[in-house]
Amino acid sequence: MAAPRVVIVDDHTLLNEAFRRLLEPECEVVGTYDDPHEFLRDVGRLRPDVAVLDISMPRLNGLDAARELRRLLPSTRIIFLTMNEDPDVAAEAFRLGASGYLLKRSAASELPSAVGEVMNQRYYITPLLTRDLVGSFVQPHEARKPIYQLTPRQREVLQLLAEGNSMKQAAAILHVSPRTVAFHKYRMMEHLRVNSTAALVQFAVREGLI
Numbered sequence: 001m002a003a004p005r006v007v008i009v010d011d012h013t014l015l016n017e018a019f020r021r022l023l024e025p026e027c028e029v030v031g032t033y034d035d036p037h038e039f040l041r042d043v044g045r046l047r048p049d050v051a052v053l054d055i056s057m058p059r060l061n062g063l064d065a066a067r068e069l070r071r072l073l074p075s076t077r078i079i080f081l082t083m084n085e086d087p088d089v090a091a092e093a094f095r096l097g098a099s100g101y102l103l104k105r106s107a108a109s110e111l112p113s114a115v116g117e118v119m120n121q122r123y124y125i126t127p128l129l130t131r132d133l134v135g136s137f138v139q140p141h142e143a144r145k146p147i148y149q150l151t152p153r154q155r156e157v158l159q160l161l162a163e164g165n166s167m168k169q170a171a172a173i174l175h176v177s178p179r180t181v182a183f184h185k186y187r188m189m190e191h192l193r194v195n196s197t198a199a200l201v202q203f204a205v206r207e208g209l210i
Contacts, residue, residue: 004119007031007046009039009065010054010081015104019052019081022111036065043069048076050115055082055089059173061159063089063096064152070097077118081107090129100124150188157184161197162204 006027008019016032023029030046033039036057043051051069055062066078079100080093090101099118102110103126114124150158153174160170167185171178189195192203 004049007048011057036060102126
């Protein structure tokens with residue numbers, strides 16, 4: 001059987017190289033990226049079997065990158081490798097179609113095993129989160145965190161604003177008009193019941209978007 005083709009996407013270059021070395025004995029690492037947008041532009045050419053994604057990345061977080069990846073290449077298996085230990089985030093990752101979720105502090109012992117599991121059509125969840133994750137899956141939809149009730153575009157706008165971009169800069173990055181960004185911003189403020197950009201940024205920080 002051919003070695004699985006793996007792409008690693010994390011905005012920390014040193015971690016990308018460490019994960020590459022960790023996987024290369026058993027996998028063909030066909031790419032490492034520190035920008036999820038670049039990864040998504042290349043993914044059709046690379047056609048990886050497995051994508052290993054961080055969650056907190058500039059401009060486009062891993063959850064939204066995974067949503068786009070599922071649209072582009074539904075057969076690619078997704079493993080989230082993150083510092084985020086929030087079981088609600090892990091539950092959302094699996095709702096988006098992830099096959100694995102593990103923490104960076106356990107990557108050395110778990111990442112190769114996780115790739116092997118997902119390649120065999122199984123799921124991998126770090127034992128560090130398993131107990132708490134069950135409660136997140138069974139909670140009613142209306143009890144989910146407000147961040148997951150925002151649209152993907154709203155989360156993109158929120159992340160860009162939280163990273164310090166103006167509405168004009170965010171519009172240029174997203175290739176939309178500043179008026180469209182303003183529309184999303186004020187819809188989010190209404191939904192989250194906050195009355196300033198600063199409060200939106202504080203919310204984004206609490207939710208781990210930056």
